[in-house]
Amino acid sequence: MRYAILFSGMSFRRHVNGLELCYRTLVDRLGFEPDRIQILNYDGSLAAYGDADTTPVWPGDDTPWRMPVSGPGNRSAFQRVLGELELTAEDDLFINTLGHGADFGGPDGPDLFTYPHSQRYRRDDFCADLATLAPHRSLTVLMAQCFSGGFIQAVLAASPAAATYVATAAGAGQRSFRDIRQPQWDSFQLNWITAIANNVTLHEAFEYATRPGIGHPHDTPQSAAQPAWAGTLKLR
Amino acid sequence: MATDAWTNRDWHIVRADQDFSHAFTAETTLNFIPATRNGVQGYTISHAGSDCAKGLFKHTFLQPAGSRIPDLSESAGTDEQLPPSFTGNYDTVLKQIADYVTANDDVLRLVGDVELPAGVQTPDEPKLEFHVYQITNAVSNNLTLLYLQPPLKATSAANGNGTVLGYS
Numbered sequence A: 001m002r003y004a005i006l007f008s009g010m011s012f013r014r015h016v017n018g019l020e021l022c023y024r025t026l027v028d029r030l031g032f033e034p035d036r037i038q039i040l041n042y043d044g045s046l047a048a049y050g051d052a053d054t055t056p057v058w059p060g061d062d063t064p065w066r067m068p069v070s071g072p073g074n075r076s077a078f079q080r081v082l083g084e085l086e087l088t089a090e091d092d093l094f095i096n097t098l099g100h101g102a103d104f105g106g107p108d109g110p111d112l113f114t115y116p117h118s119q120r121y122r123r124d125d126f127c128a129d130l131a132t133l134a135p136h137r138s139l140t141v142l143m144a145q146c147f148s149g150g151f152i153q154a155v156l157a158a159s160p161a162a163a164t165y166v167a168t169a170a171g172a173g174q175r176s177f178r179d180i181r182q183p184q185w186d187s188f189q190l191n192w193i194t195a196i197a198n199n200v201t202l203h204e205a206f207e208y209a210t211r212p213g214i215g216h217p218h219d220t221p222q223s224a225a226q227p228a229w230a231g232t233l234k235l236r
Numbered sequence B: 001m002a003t004d005a006w007t008n009r010d011w012h013i014v015r016a017d018q019d020f021s022h023a024f025t026a027e028t029t030l031n032f033i034p035a036t037r038n039g040v041q042g043y044t045i046s047h048a049g050s051d052c053a054k055g056l057f058k059h060t061f062l063q064p065a066g067s068r069i070p071d072l073s074e075s076a077g078t079d080e081q082l083p084p085s086f087t088g089n090y091d092t093v094l095k096q097i098a099d100y101v102t103a104n105d106d107v108l109r110l111v112g113d114v115e116l117p118a119g120v121q122t123p124d125e126p127k128l129e130f131h132v133y134q135i136t137n138a139v140s141n142n143l144t145l146l147y148l149q150p151p152l153k154a155t156s157a158a159n160g161n162g163t164v165l166g167y168s
Helices: A013-029 A075-084 A123-130 A148-158 A187-196 A202-209 A228-232 B002-006 B018-022 B072-076 B091-103
Strands: A002-008 A037-041 A069-071 A092-098 A111-114 A119-122 A136-143 A161-168 A222-226 B011-016 B028-037 B040-047 B063-065 B109-115 B127-139 B143-149 B164-167
Touching: A002 A013, A002 A075, A013 A037, A013 A092, A013 A187, A037 A075, A069 A075, A075 A119, A075 A123, A092 A187, A119 A123, A119 B091, A123 A148, A136 A148, A136 A187, A148 A161, A148 A222, A161 A202, A161 A228, A187 A202, A202 A222, A202 A228, A222 A228, B011 B143, B018 B127, B040 B063, B040 B109, B072 B091, B072 B127, B091 B127, B091 B143, B127 B164
Parallel strands: A002 A037, A002 A092, A037 A069, A092 A136, A136 A161
Antiparallel strands: A111 A119, A161 A222, B011 B028, B011 B164, B028 B040, B063 B109, B109 B127, B127 B143, B143 B164
C-alpha cells in the first residue's frame, strides 16, 4: 500500500496551496487512497500565517479545497501520524515538507519551522522520528523549505526503507523561493509535483524541475538515492 | 529603563549570513544611537563607525518592543557560555535562544529594516526586516549576546533567511 504525509509548519498561503496541489496529484493522478494521506498544516486547519481567512477555493483551479487537514504542523503531530502507520515490507511512504527552514551552520544541521512560534523541528529529531518506522519498501522525501539539502544524508542514514529517495529545493546552507512567475506556489515543489503527476520516475521529476529556465534562479535543488536505483521508482 | 541597554557600548559583529551578509559586515562594530522620528523614540545604527545618515542604514529606524532582557540560562536552559567566535558545536544553544525570543513577545527587541544594495535584493523585496535581541551573560566572560533575525513575514519570497551574531 502507498501512504503519504504532507507537512507544513509555519505555512504561508503558498505553502498551503502546495499541500493541496500535492494532495490532488496523489489522489487524482497517481491513485493514492485519500484515507492513506495525512495532512499536517499550521494550526490544524487550512489557515496560513498572516492569512487566517481561507478563500473558499483553491487557486490551482478555483474549485473548493479538498484536502482534509488532520493536525497541526508540528513534531508531536508528525510523530502521531508516523506512529499510526503500520508499514510492511510491501509498503511505500511519500513525505512532502513545505514551509520554512533555518540553519545556524553548525553540526546540528538545519531545522523545520513548526507551529506555533516557529518552534524548530531539528533535523536529527526529524530523522530519529523517521527511524521509528517499520521497515518498508520505499521512502520518498520531497522537501521545499530553506536549507533542506542539509537533511539529505541524515534522512538516508535514518531511513528504514529498502529504497530511499530525497529531493530538496535547496542545498545545504542555501535558501529556497516562491515561484517568480506564479508567486502563489513554491517554485521547486510546484515543478516536481507537476512532473510526478505524469507518472515519471522520481529522478525524472527532479530532472524536469531543475531544467534551466523552469525553476527559481536562486533555488539550488539537490537529490540523492539509496541505493542508486531508488531514483527509478515511481509514486504510482 | 531597559532600552538604555542598547546605547553607549560597541557591539562587535562576528557573523552575518544570507541576506544579512549584504548589510552587516563581520569583524566590525555596530552602535545604536538614540533618535526620535515622528515623535517615536528609537535608534539609528552606526555601522563600522559610519555616519547614521549615510550608507545602507541611512533610512533605518529601530523601534523598541517588549521590555524584558533574558539571560542565557533563562533563554537556553544552560549556563555554558558561547565563545566569542561562535564556532564549534554551539548551534544547539543558538537554536534554543532563537526559539525562546520568537515565542516570548515580552522579550525586549528592536524592530526595523535596512535597504539592501540593488544588486543583491530579492525581487520585490528591497528591504530586509529584522529584530534585534540581546541575551545577557551568554558569551564568555559574561558578555552580552547580540542576535538579529528576520521576523516571519507572510509576503517573503524565500522560505527562510539568515541571522547576525555579535556581542558586547
